[in-house]
């Protein structure tokens with residue numbers, strides 16, 4: 001459903017706030033030092049998806065969904081500094097993406113966009129690299145194999161057509177830009193059609209009337225009828241997992257960049273307003289939005305960075321007279337100011353990430369109050385967008 005846009009409960013929390021250019025540039029200087037340190041460690045390989053005691057280990061490009069974020073961080077560093085070492089490092093990684101998709105290594109899941117948009121699509125957009133373009137189109141083609149016609153959605157995990165895995169997840173809203181892009185790159189409309197259907201199915205079932213979101217949603221394998229919303233990484237089926245809500249903020253805006261859809265903009269306004277209404281007073285979300293001031297639960301700074309990217313994209317398309325325009329603008333400045341301060345407070349000399357206090361999957365016990373490579377990525381994307389509002393998207 002398209003939820004109603006909740007009123008902002010506490011407008012003074014999002015009153016005018018200036019985040020200075022100096023502070024943003026200073027935050028990026030801190031980040032470049034960490035990027036250089038990690039790049040010296042991993043070479044053409046990758047940091048693990050999450051750190052242990054604030055230190056990322058080095059891994060190959062053979063599993064998971066996180067490697068594209070590291071490549072994306074390097075592309076931002078290249079664009080922001082002009083230093084060719086960042087570009088050359090990503091170009092040195094491209095053969096590992098080609099191998100991964102050609103040999104189908106660790107790709108039995110929906111996360112092709114996270115892996116290939118920020119690495120290979122970006123490489124093609126920025127350098128015209130044809131190998132990267134071919135790998136990204138193969139990844140888009142692979143993603144189409146997970147499309148379930150009965151229900152019109154992309155199956156998240158498990159073997160395709162396994163009835164027990166007949167579900168979508170809200171995170172996939174960030175994977176479908178790869179499909180929209182593949183239609184533009186190849187002229188074949190099928191990718192775009194699947195992405196748009198998946199988008200509509202997802203927002204149709206995952207958005208609740210109060211603009212909070214379900215993380216995953218099951219469908220009847222026989223009829224394709226929606227069955228029930230279930231969380232995977234959140235606190236409760238009926239709560240709003242902070243990062244899931246953030247995917248439900250930025251995802252519609254990414255579809256909006258390809259489809260110019262009013263529905264996508266209205267869904268964004270609703271899910272973003274819910275997020276802002278459920279932030280604690282220091283603007284740093286807990287890992288599930290059911291926790292608030294006074295809780296001792298871990299935070300998930302990554303959800304804040306993702307939400308900021310969504311709001312920054314939305315500000316490009318919103319009417320300045322819309323009362324939510326100033327709310328979102330001030331919210332971004334206040335949240336990013338808080339995240340910059342969180343980064344500045346990190347004082348472990350051995351730490352090799354960028355944005356501390358992220359939470360990957362608390363119920364599964366992984367990456368809790370650690371660096372997670374996606375949060376590092378979205379923090380840099382948000383800082384880049386603050387400096388250059390017309391930054392051309394990799395997505």
Ligand code: GLY
Pocket residue numbers: 065171233243360
């Ligand atoms: N897409 C998986 C996660 O957000 O943890």
